[in-house]
Amino acid sequence: MSGARRTGDLRLLALALPFYCAFLAVYIMAPEDPDYAVSLTAQTARSVYLGILFGIAAAVRASDLRSGGVSRPGGIRRPVTLLGALWPLLVFAVVAQCAFVGVVAVVRGAGVTAPILAVSLVVLLAQIVFAGWVGLMLSGTRAAIVLVVFWGLWFVPRLGPFDGCCAGNETWSRPAAGASLAVGVALLVGTLAAVALAGRPAWSVIVAVTVPFAVAAVTALLLPDVVRGAAAQPRPDDTRCFDGDVRICLRPEHVDELAEVGAVVAEMNRAWRPYGVTMPATVSEAGGPGRVQFQYGPEHSADLVRLTLAVNMTPSPDACFRKPLPPEHDRALVAAVDHVTTWLLLTGGEPRWSAAEELREVLTDPANLDAVDDVTDRPEAEQAAWYETQLATIESCGGRDV
CATH class of the missing domain: 1.10.390 (Neutral Protease; domain 2)
Structure with missing residues (x-):
C-alpha cells in the first residue's frame, strides 16, 4: 500500500475525529455519575466508539490487501503484512484514546485510572485488528454487517460495568479488569492466528471466534460475579x-x-x-x-x-x-x-x-x-x-x- 494512500486514510480519520469529539462531549456531559476517576475513565474510554471509526478504516485497508492476494495460500507472513498495513491506525488510535481520556479528566477535574485506560487500549487495538481480519475475509456489505453485529453484542459491555464506579466505600474490581483484559488479549491473539490461516477460511473463522469466546467462558466460570457486572469491590478503610x-x-x-x-x-x-x-x-x-x-x-x-x-x-x-x-x-x-x-x-x-x-x-x-x-x-x-x-x-x- 502506498504512502500516499496511508496519508489519505489518516487525513480522512482526522476529519472524522471532530465529529467523534462532539459525540463524546454530549455523552460525557450526561448525568452518569462521573465523579470518580474510575467512572470517568471508563465512560470516556469505552472503545466501542473509537473502535467503529478505526475499524471501518482497518477493514477498508485490509480489503485492499485481500485484492492484492495476501489471503491466498502460502502467505505465511500474513499477520506481519496486516500489522504493517494497520500500524498507522493503531498508533493513531492509541494517541486519540489517551488524548480523549486525558482532556475529559482535566475538564472534569478528575484523575485518570491508568489500569482501566490500559484495558481499554488493549480492547481497542484488538477491535481494530479484528476489523482488519474481517476486511481480509469479506468485502462490502457483509463486512459492515459483521462488524456492526460484533461490536453491538460484544464490546459495548466490556468496560460498561465500570461506569458509575466507585463511590463511597467501593473501589474498582481488579478481577473484573483482569477479565476484560484477558478477553481483549485473547481476541487479539486469536485474530492474528486467524489471519495466519486466512488461506483456509473455515479454520480462520473457527479460530477467530473460538479463542476469545473460550477465554470469556473460562473467566465466567472462574469469576461469576464479574459476569453479573460486579465491577466494584469493598474499599479498604483509608480514612x-x-x-x-x-x-x-x-x-x-x-x-x-x-x-x-x-x-x-x-x-x-x-x-x-x-x-x-x-x-x-x-x-x-x-x-x-x-x-x-x-x-x-x-x-x-x-x-x-x-x-x-x-x-x-x-x-x-x-x-x-x-x-x-x-x-x-x-x-x-x-x-x-x-x-x-x-x-x-x-x-x-x-x-x-x-x-x-x-x-x-x-x-x-x-x-x-x-x-x-x-x-x-x-x-x-x-x-x-x-x-x-x-x-x-x-x-x-x-x-x-x-
Whole structure:
C-alpha cells in the first residue's frame, strides 16, 4: 500500500475525529455519575466508539490487501503484512484514546485510572485488528454487517460495568479488569492466528471466534460475579480521622472538605441533643464498628452528608426478616423506619421543602413524610417520647417480638 494512500486514510480519520469529539462531549456531559476517576475513565474510554471509526478504516485497508492476494495460500507472513498495513491506525488510535481520556479528566477535574485506560487500549487495538481480519475475509456489505453485529453484542459491555464506579466505600474490581483484559488479549491473539490461516477460511473463522469466546467462558466460570457486572469491590478503610466533639474520618480525596462536613455534623449534633439523641463518638466515610457511616461524594454536598447520617443513625430492620414477618408487623416496622429516618433528617436541619426530594429513594411510603411533619410541630418532650416509641417498634420488629 502506498504512502500516499496511508496519508489519505489518516487525513480522512482526522476529519472524522471532530465529529467523534462532539459525540463524546454530549455523552460525557450526561448525568452518569462521573465523579470518580474510575467512572470517568471508563465512560470516556469505552472503545466501542473509537473502535467503529478505526475499524471501518482497518477493514477498508485490509480489503485492499485481500485484492492484492495476501489471503491466498502460502502467505505465511500474513499477520506481519496486516500489522504493517494497520500500524498507522493503531498508533493513531492509541494517541486519540489517551488524548480523549486525558482532556475529559482535566475538564472534569478528575484523575485518570491508568489500569482501566490500559484495558481499554488493549480492547481497542484488538477491535481494530479484528476489523482488519474481517476486511481480509469479506468485502462490502457483509463486512459492515459483521462488524456492526460484533461490536453491538460484544464490546459495548466490556468496560460498561465500570461506569458509575466507585463511590463511597467501593473501589474498582481488579478481577473484573483482569477479565476484560484477558478477553481483549485473547481476541487479539486469536485474530492474528486467524489471519495466519486466512488461506483456509473455515479454520480462520473457527479460530477467530473460538479463542476469545473460550477465554470469556473460562473467566465466567472462574469469576461469576464479574459476569453479573460486579465491577466494584469493598474499599479498604483509608480514612484520615480528625478529633473534635465528634471525631470525623474522611477519605483522602475529601480531606480538604473537613470544614463543610464538620459544620454539618456539629449542626446535627446540636439539633438532636434536646431530644436525647446522641451522635456517635466517631462518624466515618468508611463506617466500621462503633461508627456511623456517612457519604460525601459523588454529590460533594452537605445535604448528602445530612441524609446519609440520618439513614445510618436509624436502626437497621434486617434482623427482623430472618424469619417470616406477618403483614401487620411488617407494615408497622416499615413505617417506623421511615418515621425515624425522616424525623432525624428534619430535626437535623434539612428544610421541609427539600426533604421530599432527598428522601425520594429512601422512604418506602412517601406518605410517612407527611406523618412526621405533624410530629415536628409538637413540643420537644413529646417529640422525644414519640421518637422512643418508634425505636421500640423497630427493635420489636413491628411489635412481633413484644
